[in-house]
Amino acid sequence: MTKTDPGRFFEDYRLxxxxxxxxxxxxxxxxxxxxxxxxxxxxxLYSSDEFATNCGLEGSPMDDLLAFHVVFGKTVPDVSLNAVANLGYAQGRWLAPVWPGDTLRSESQVIGLKQNSNGTSGVVWVRTQGLNQMDEPVLDYVRWVMVRKRDADAPAPETVVPDLAPVVAPGDLVIPEGLDFSDYDFDLAGEPHRWGDYQIGEKIDHVDGVTIEEAEHMLATRLWQNTAKVHFDATNRDDGRRLIYGGHVISMARALSFNGLANAQMIVALNAGAHANPCFAGDTVRAWSEVLDKADTDAPGVGAIRLRLVATKGDSAALALKDNEGRYLPEVLLDLDCWALMPE
Amino acid sequence: MTKTDPGRFFEDYRLxxxxxxxxxxxxxxxxxxxxxxxxxxxxxLYSSDEFATNCGLEGSPMDDLLAFHVVFGKTVPDVSLNAVANLGYAQGRWLAPVWPGDTLRSESQVIGLKQNSNGTSGVVWVRTQGLNQMDEPVLDYVRWVMVRKRDADAPAPETVVPDLAPVVAPGDLVIPEGLDFSDYDFDLAGEPHRWGDYQIGEKIDHVDGVTIEEAEHMLATRLWQNTAKVHFDATNRDDGRRLIYGGHVISMARALSFNGLANAQMIVALNAGAHANPCFAGDTVRAWSEVLDKADTDAPGVGAIRLRLVATKGDSAALALKDNEGRYLPEVLLDLDCWALMPE
Amino acid sequence: MTKTDPGRFFEDYRLxxxxxxxxxxxxxxxxxxxxxxxxxxxxxLYSSDEFATNCGLEGSPMDDLLAFHVVFGKTVPDVSLNAVANLGYAQGRWLAPVWPGDTLRSESQVIGLKQNSNGTSGVVWVRTQGLNQMDEPVLDYVRWVMVRKRDADAPAPETVVPDLAPVVAPGDLVIPEGLDFSDYDFDLAGEPHRWGDYQIGEKIDHVDGVTIEEAEHMLATRLWQNTAKVHFDATNRDDGRRLIYGGHVISMARALSFNGLANAQMIVALNAGAHANPCFAGDTVRAWSEVLDKADTDAPGVGAIRLRLVATKGDSAALALKDNEGRYLPEVLLDLDCWALMPE
Known part of the structure; x- marks a missing residue:
């Protein structure tokens, strides 16, 4: 009996x-x-305890995406080890800040199954929850992946496709307890632009570029205990390159978006996301954003802004996403739709 | 008078x-x-304070190998700066967990000396102890290295070869105070295999591979304050590569062994070890293990398992170690013999 | 209106x-x-809480240069984003240790302006202060940079060149409160050489070399939140290399200087500094030092030593700095003049 884990195949999932x-x-x-x-x-807010305290928090929380990566990484051996493709995200919400010293674990429930017509793979939808040491949920999102079948002759499960809202409703956003932007220090935050300064439809070119090295994305992906072989084993490909974890591109784009969105402090919802094209070491990642929507919140001085965050490799001067036939342009790496919180 | 440290030569050591x-x-x-x-x-146990607490510890200790690397690194300037070869380890025991905030230092005693017949070098045996800020030993091991002589004409010391047991006896293993695997959570640990599920002689292919980059092994080796020039200075070799610290390979192999040995939680003894072949950036490290022995312990639910942990570069499908003449196969990087603790 | 920050140009600065x-x-x-x-x-002192406590401090402070990099990094978007050259440092003093958990911010005052004769750029002098969460200054230094003009036709400001002392006077050095080297442990510090063992004019070759990788200097430079594009974006240069942040070279040289100056524990003043030539990945950095001066201090057992710390790429066997015409030799990366504290 082998003791190593071959990962789950499509027929191993049950609704x-x-x-x-x-x-x-x-x-x-x-x-x-x-x-x-x-x-x-x-x-x-994620750099300074003082700044976070001045915003009503008990200190600087761990970066929202750091929490996401840790929660996500745990699901890889059970959900995506035999995945052909990471198809999408929906209904992601950050439910509570993660503080230094917190212990995170993850649980997923299978909420949808659909065998592909070719019979060799299928789509699995899971709702994943990140929980802290008090068993309080800190993050909740739906993800769906295409997974290989071990045995093409295994019977297809009943098809269940979950009904997923395309966007988290503003009223469902969870604002961290105590958050208050009334005394927000725009100098220290780095930019003067308030929630009211952003227009729906506005696009922001974040200008800066970062060329990625193999060592960096492997350090990151290991840190999130994401074990997918494609990120680490150069013998998987003829060119010796390793596929970069999509989440690395998310964090890179989010960080680059500081230049123009320095005050989009907290990500509170992940409405949708697509890893449009693969990213490899040597690629220079750039980012641009589009304001998709805005909403008020009950927290003092806190507005919500819905952003499309796009990562590209190479030139993104056109700030374009798709071609005439609706396909992502080859330079687009990431198309992420999220809600963030901003001082009003 | 030069103020830089040329390192000790063979004739500088005294029994x-x-x-x-x-x-x-x-x-x-x-x-x-x-x-x-x-x-x-x-x-x-090294990832979660909660998991460690549930196993009777006061929190998650620092990884056993992290403690080893820190203790070992300090010995390099005094023991192996002029070493021709790192010949072996014996009688290594972890004596107490290292907790975050602990301060480690190292002491070595020379326990053996033997000049080589060619008169230009000799073998030095040292017993090294790692001590914490309370001067409590946390780690103890014997290591022997071949060291150059400064002056070939220096007289040979009396030959003393220490009598070293090939294996730490199970009764001499030190189980961390309070360790209790009675309520061990196999789901959270990642695998269902208990101590009783492993058979002496069983081999486990850990399957995964990691391709190593120069930046990574240098970051690691610096972190352990290991100053050996060969790991950092590309001008040492015509091909510009740097020899990877053997301990980097140990930690890589140990981490890879999670896949099949997720429950071999703590390393408590290092019986023997050989760095069979050099490792360089670009090598893809894989690992396999062989169960060499098993023993019970007095701690509740805790069994000891003696493992051979082998790291290879390239294909390790055969899980073979040596050729017909007893020489390590060229793809073998590491052959480590250790005791680990596992839930029964 | 663009929301990204184009950085300040010469005409944006006011005395x-x-x-x-x-x-x-x-x-x-x-x-x-x-x-x-x-x-x-x-x-x-920066490695062990115990060692630092034995030297009269409340624990091990953050490395002086780490504090410098963090304070410096914050100034980049405001001071050197459009800089043509980083011209010099003067009158730098560390005013208080930075402890783990401290929050640092930076403020700069424009203390000098001088438009260049070609009218397209000018020199800006700023005095930068690093402050902790109690608004206590921890670091203070003058830096001057050449900055492009946005509009060559903008009127030149009145020329004001600050009067800067070439060296911080020994009496102006700030010794950390409580520092006491009376019980200094030379064994644990790594070398026996005391303040009295160093002669003015003495040169020390630090021997070791470190070959730098792209991933490493980018990790460092990001950690200091230094956003200068040239360090990250490979598309800035035809050869795909990224210019290494000068501070990375400073820290590398300082760390290498351990070998020969292990007891030069704390840097308390930065008298002057020049980044003589650019450094790129693949360069092997070496270092040598020259004792420029010595002074006593009021703290028990603590002497001050003024050091020239030189970083080179490639061979530095000659320990030479400049050619016959006073130009830095092509292999010299850094020429730093600082005061450090040493046990007497």
Missing amino acids: GQVIRHAVPRTVAEGERALYHALYPARHA | GQVIRHAVPRTVAEGERALYHALYPARHA | GQVIRHAVPRTVAEGERALYHALYPARHA
């Missing part, structure tokens, strides 16, 4: 099944420092 | 000599996070 | 203007660990 993912993780000042070394992260 | 190694080091959450970024480390 | 730089940063154990991974840093 309603709950998977307790392995390897809980305590995150602290070390992970925070590494996040700042791996990405050009400058949002003040 | 019984005690060397207090320089540069004590406080290790904390930052070193832990870096360990997770540098290696695909997933053993739950 | 006496105070700039509160963005993004305060809490530094802690994570940044310390990364500093040890990025540089071969071994000075015991």
